[in-house]
Amino acid sequence: MKPEQLSLLNSVSAPAIHPDGTKAVVSVTRPDFDADSYVGQLWSIPLDTTKHPRRITRGFKDTSPAFSPDGLVLAFLRSEPDGKPQLFVVEAAGGEPQRITDQHAGVGSFEWAPDSHRIAFAARVPEQGRYGTVDGVTAGGEDGRLITTNQYRANGLGYTSDQRQQLFVVEVPELGGEPAVALRGRAAHEQPARVVSGVPAARQITFGDADHESACFSADGSQLYFVAGLQEGHDEDLVTSIYRVDASGGQPIAVEPSTGKLQTVAEVRTSTDGQWLFYLAQDMGETGRDFVARNTSLHAMPIGGGEATRLTDVEYLDVSGPLEPSGPASVLVLNTALGSVELLDVPAEGGITPLVHGARVVIGATVAANGEIAVSYSDATTVGDVASLERGELRLLTDFSAGLRNNSRVSEPLDVEATSEDGHPIHGWLVLPDGPGPHPVLLNIHGGPFAQYTGAYFDEAQVYAAAGYAVVMCNPRGSSGYGQAHGRAIKQRMGTVDMRDVLAFLDSALAAVDALDEDRVGIMGGSYGGYLTAWTIAHDHRFKASIVERGFLDPVSFTGSSDIGWFFGGEYTGGTPEQMAAQSPMAVAGAVTTPTLVVHSENDLRCPIEQGQRYYSQLKSQGVETALLVFPGEDHELSRSGTPHHRRQRFEHILRWWAKFLPTASNQPDAPK
Known part of the structure; x- marks a missing residue:
């Protein structure tokens, strides 16, 4: 592609x-x-x-x-x-x-x-x-905003x-009725109060x-159920709950499970028999903010609240919506698992029937x-x-x-298993370009970190493979889909086992596949992937070049500038200055010698542009070959849902960067003008 x-x-x-x-x-x-x-x-x-x-x-x-x-x-x-x-x-x-x-x-x-x-x-x-x-x-002419909350x-x-x-x-x-018409002439004069839209x-x-x-x-259609954070002190935590309100209006009433746990409820759905509330929720620990690598579970409780039953295994299943009724008292859910997304049928009385599994990503289903x-x-x-x-x-x-x-040409990903230095299994994929090789290699690192690569069609990997690069990508510890313990392994340990996992996966692929050129390797990633890229090039200097995109690069300034800064860094890195420094790419940027392209968007509120600007400035000041690519009008989702022009331009800049440091037969540096 x-x-x-x-x-x-x-x-x-x-x-x-x-x-x-x-x-x-x-x-x-x-x-x-x-x-x-x-x-x-x-x-x-x-x-x-x-x-x-x-x-x-x-x-x-x-x-x-x-x-x-x-x-x-x-x-x-x-x-x-x-x-x-x-x-x-x-x-x-x-x-x-x-x-x-x-x-x-x-x-x-x-x-x-x-x-x-x-x-x-x-x-x-x-x-x-x-x-x-x-x-x-x-x-620019609106009144000033007086802000007194964390979540604004x-x-x-x-x-x-x-x-x-x-x-x-x-x-x-x-x-089938006759459409309304706009008033004109005498009717508009005689009936000025009547507006027909x-x-x-x-x-x-x-x-x-x-x-x-x-x-x-x-x-019966008389009530509306919904999810909101309306509890006292809701600005201090991530807790949301289920509420009920009369469908014609009125005061909402909380519909609470008897568990007493602090949870973030993501979605609620009534059963078609009117007896149950199905809902998706994550436990938030004792503080209501302990969100790190929390799997989402499906629950069922009586329609009026009370004893709730967890219907899916919280350690090994990470389910999501849309919740779709599959029977009088059952729903369909999606499950993130081992680099795929499965479809499950779950009844209120318990038991799970897998409907679709394997090397697919289910988007949704209805019955x-x-x-x-x-x-x-x-x-x-x-x-x-x-x-x-x-x-x-x-x-x-x-x-x-x-x-x-x-x-x-669609380059189908090859499923790869590897082992980290401490024996932990790592799962991922290798996408190969045409030809016998040896091919230059791009190590791609996903965002999140509690997210996953899958074997489904991925435009990033396909663009790079078409340009002559072998793409290596895996789900290291910190990723979703492999159990909560796998995801929570980097809590207050970012840049430790996760870095070792991606490097072990890369080394395993290089050793196993003759078509890969171990002397010509680049590294790249966005968001958390930008974090781990920046962290890795400060500790491993094998890479010919790198791309750090929309990265979480300084936990200290992130706290006051990101939309999630008030809780994210404190939960992932820990909140003390010593913990932040021990896991901060900015704190070790002085060790970077790898040529680095920094990519960021002006309207990114998740990883604000100051993260990229300061990182670029630091590399520039110490003589590292670097460049800063800034996209106006875009936010954190540029690579997925930015304007088509900017998405194409982003790919073009990325390929130019790799052509400079890792040229291929189909991706050569621009001719001098």
Whole structure:
């Protein structure tokens, strides 16, 4: 894959299956260079393979499809080129979509009521005078902000305390009815108070000083359940809980498990039989902030609260949503495991049935009333496709990555096992370019650190392999998917066993594969991967060059500048000056001699740009060959969801850097001008 082929990456959403099981609908989005944005529409996927998938909407960016419980209406989010996502509905049999929200900041997520006549949705409510709510008042002209809390901004969003996410309920209009028309002439003069917008009025249900998330209706539709941090002292910890509120409005009531543990609840879903609350949660220790490498577990408790049962093993399973009902009292969940993402079916009474496993990354799945299951997934040869699950086997229904495979070679990753110096097993992959070699090698380190590489299609590895590089990547201690002990091994020990693991994995690959050139090796990584890259080149000088991207580089300044700085560094490195210095790349930057490209984004609030600027300045001052690549308007997610132009340009700069220090036949330095 070449940087200019980013537009061939078709990403597929979790599927929405029709209640009758005949079809599923997904959104298919891709980077578009002409729009310098992400575009996409909804596709209908027949589960009958004699019929063909087809595009059913024509919006600029249509996402998040969901059928009403009665199957008559399809709801989705639509974004215009410079607009915010709004909620639209269309008859499931086809027709013209109708917009039913007009939220200033757009709609974030939504959920159908059981009666198929109402939808609950989440939207940020900006304070009057901010974020363009008053004509003529720009961002630079807003009133000053007086900040007294720890949690006041978030990467990709900015300030949060003056635009809390609240929950709303909107009535879905009769789609077959006559559309409203704008008043004109005498009617406009005689009825000035009547405004006809065609958008029904939504009722705001929550008003608390916190973000309200994961709304779902009770089985009878009378109540809304949601997740928020509304407890006293919520600014001092990471605890969130489940609440219930009347679907027509009122005071929220906490629905608490009897365990008494401090938890972060990520998602809640009512069972279709109305008896249970399923929810995903992480234990946060005694402080409510001990988040390091905490696996997420699925729990079930009675609908009114009380004794909660943990349904998944907290040590070895790390589950996530979307929670989708699979029966009257069971749900589907995803499980991060050994470089894959599995699909599990879990009933409230206990027991787990694996449905999809192996070398795949499941994106989402839904179950129809007749038991048909639609699954979206990615693997080594597809960015995303849809399949039906039949007798434990996936039956492929789409081929959205055909254009990618037809126009570029897909280098399938080789599964590799290695052993660290203390005997700990390390799992990872090797992606080889064409030709016999010996190939220069790029050691890639993932972010997180509690995250994982997988064997699924990875644009980074494919771009580098196409340019002639062998890509080595693994999941060292600190990563997710291999149990909590594996993830928590670097708590207050960053840069120890994790560095030894990635170097042992690299050495093992170099020794085992003759096609790798052990004398021409580079190292690179982003976020935590930027941290470990910067830390490693201060201790190991074998690398011809390095790239440190959006790195966590100085725990001291990170504490006061990052959106998560108030808790992250203290939990990972420990909070004393001595602990921070012992694990700080800035503290050992003086030992670096490796040529280093530092990449950062101006709007990165997760690892603020000062981290990269100060690191670059330090290397520059001591004579290390270095450069600082800064992207305006981008945040911490540049490499994954930045504008298509910047994503392509980022790849081009990275390849130029490697061409300078590790040239290949297909990636040569620029000719002098």
